[in-house]
Structures are given as C-alpha cells and as structure tokens.
Amino acid sequence: MTIMNNFKLLGISMLLVAGLAACDNNQPGPAESAGKKIDQAANDAGKKIEATVDKVGDKIGDQSVKTGIAIDDAEITARVKAAIFAEPGLKTLQISVDTVKGVVTLSGSVDSLADNDKAKALAAAVSGVNEVQNQLVITMPK
Structure with a gap:
C-alpha cells in the first residue's frame, strides 16, 4: 500500500x-x-x-x-508414510515420520530388527531423502 x-x-x-x-516565462522567480x-x-x-x-x-x-523447502519436506514425509503403510507386516500406527531439509527421522516402535531395517530402507528409497535418522525402538510383540 x-x-x-x-x-x-x-x-x-x-x-x-x-x-x-512548460511555462514560457523568461524571468527566474x-x-x-x-x-x-x-x-x-x-x-x-x-x-x-x-x-x-x-x-x-x-x-x-x-x-x-x-516455502519450497517446507513443501518438499511435507511431500517427502507423505511419501515415506505411504511407503511404510503399503508394506505388509509393519504396524504403521506405531511409526512416526518427520522430515526437515530432506533428513527423515523415524521414531516409535517396531516388533523386530527386520521391521526396523525394512522401515529404514523404505524411507531411504524415497526420492528427496538425503538421510534417515532411525530412532525406532524394537519391542517384543504381546
């Protein structure tokens, strides 16, 4: 404004x-x-x-x-969550995904070392992921 x-x-x-x-006056004044x-x-x-x-x-x-970075991070998070959700056997509600500047952090719990490795590999395979910080905890199923 x-x-x-x-x-x-x-x-x-x-x-x-x-x-x-435009005035035609010759006298300065x-x-x-x-x-x-x-x-x-x-x-x-x-x-x-x-x-x-x-x-x-x-x-x-x-x-x-x-704003571009924020949109990219949100898109990466959504793609990682979709990849984990699509994987049979992973309890997706127990895995949280957060992305900051292309660095994905996985947190929560999984039932086995194999599930832990699978979640990390799925996250790393998503386009735009620069690094995966795996903070998943292995818990024994009840």
Whole structure:
C-alpha cells in the first residue's frame, strides 16, 4: 500500500514539474525555484521507491525458497508414510515420520530388527531423502 502511495506522489510531482517547465516565462522567480525543489523531491522519492521495491523483492525471494523447502519436506514425509503403510507386516500406527531439509527421522516402535531395517530402507528409497535418522525402538510383540 505504501509503495502505491509513493508512486502516486511521484506521478503528481512529475506532472507539476512538467507543467512548470512548460511555462514560457523568461524571468527566474519563485515558480522556477519551486520547480527545482519539486524535481529534487521527485528524484529523491524515486530513489527511495526503487530501494524499497528491491528490498521487497529480496524478501519475497527468500520466502519462496523457505516455502519450497517446507513443501518438499511435507511431500517427502507423505511419501515415506505411504511407503511404510503399503508394506505388509509393519504396524504403521506405531511409526512416526518427520522430515526437515530432506533428513527423515523415524521414531516409535517396531516388533523386530527386520521391521526396523525394512522401515529404514523404505524411507531411504524415497526420492528427496538425503538421510534417515532411525530412532525406532524394537519391542517384543504381546
């Protein structure tokens, strides 16, 4: 909103400068002095607007990168959960999956070392996984 107001002020200033420049008065006076001041103010405002737009653009770019990472992590988590869920014999409700910057953490419990290894292998096979931190605990089935 502030950027739009600055653009409006800049536009109005430019119109005033153009109007004063179009005056056909050969005698220097208050109008010429005012025109120079308006021209300087418009120039300064333009520089400030340009700097502000650059800052906003940089921040938007940074947020886009952060959002992309969050979406990728959520997608990886969903794919790992789907792979584990599709595997017969794994008690999927006892396995939690969390992903941060491509590093998947498995936590919870499994019934055997084979299930532990299977869950880790399934997670590692998902596209985008950089590392698997296996914190699964082996418990004896009841």
